[in-house]
Amino acid sequence: MLNGDRNLIHKDRSILDALRQIDSLPNRGNRTLFVTDGQQKLIGSLSDGDCRRFLLSTKNLDAPVELAMHRDFVYLRQHDTNIDVIKRIKALDIRYVPELNPDGTFRQLIDFSDGRSYLPVDAVLMAGGKGERLRPLTLDTPKPLLKVDGKPIIEYNVENLLHYGISDITITVNYLAGQIESYFAEKSRSCSARFSCIREPQFLGTMGAVRFVPEWRHDTVLLMNSDLFTNINLEAFYFSFVESGADMCVAGVPYNVNIPYGIFTFGEDGRVTGMQEKPSFYYYANAGIYLFRRPLIDMIPKGTVFHSTDMIRLLIQHNLKVTQFPIAGYWIDIGKPEDFKKVQEFARNINRRETR
Secondary structure, eight states: OBOOGGGEEETTSBHHHHHHHHHHOSOTTOOEEEEEOTTSBEEEEEEHHHHHHHHHHHOOTTSBGGGTSBSSOOOEETTOOOHHHHHHHHHTTOOEEEEEOTTSBEEEEEEOGGGOOOOOOEEEEEEOOOOGGGTTTTSSSOGGGSEETTEEHHHHHHHHHHHTTOOEEEEEEOTTHHHHHHHHHHHHTTOSSEEEEEEOSSOOHHHHGGGGOOOOSSSEEEEEETTEEEOOOHHHHHHHHHHHTOSEEEEEEEEEEEOOSEEEEEOTTSOEEEEEESOEEEEEEEEEEEEEEGGGGGGSOTTSOOOHHHHHHHHHHTTOOEEEEEOOSOEEEOOSHHHHHHHHHHHHHHHHHHHO
16 A cells, blocks of 8 residues: 555646656556546546647647546545455556545555555454474464564565555464564554554453454454465455355365275175275365454354354354365465474575565
């Protein structure tokens, strides 16, 4: 998200003024102005190409930009983000899109370049666990702050959230909570996202702590473990959730079970009816990442341990819709020392490719 004030121009300013203003924009990938009227409402867009095409037909540098602008421009409206608009932005390869206040005035400029998005989602990162299987590494450092290729595990997940425009982020903390709170207090000073840490009064499971979040900005909640190393496409995940009409969508990772023996199949009378030689079975395992409708929080019992698996079972019992989204990228659960060792080299290879 960008301030975008330098992209605004009044409808009465000249084409020459517009060209000069476009040329002064610091980001060369951002070559579009947004035209305002007397009440500071946005009424159109004007690109460098629009100006040049207008000049080819009129040769009038002093004409007002209102004559050259597009009135049918793409924009987002605060608190009303529609996935059809996001899909249109992606299809047209529009890099920067204005977000408007409810009264039609300019609020901010949204960056859609390099696969970024702007999802109307509140995120909750679960960071309260003790990481006992990783001891002694976690004796003095909470697991989410352990560094992978020089960067805390949780930071990879925060960066992915920000990449998809998710900027309302709550972190649930318990074990060594002060370290995580200090980390995000410092991060808040250099980042426009809204971070808040919520202390669990006791261990309440993966879902139980969600009830302690005091304020929500959106109707969809993303809940995920903070110690995962993954590049899940959160935009595709959100689209799948909305389009399926689900109450909850659970991210899944492919899991193969290879049996090194021949397996019998039986009839009802116990007779062998066939045999599969060394079969493989293909499943999806729970990845610890969930999207769900905010009203479902009221179903979480207060003051008791309540896990995501408890929530899934409860929703199924109430005949609510639970769907699954397959992760197409990488996903590593850093649970054991060998996982932590493996992810170090994996992250180094990824970071090297991204910096080339």
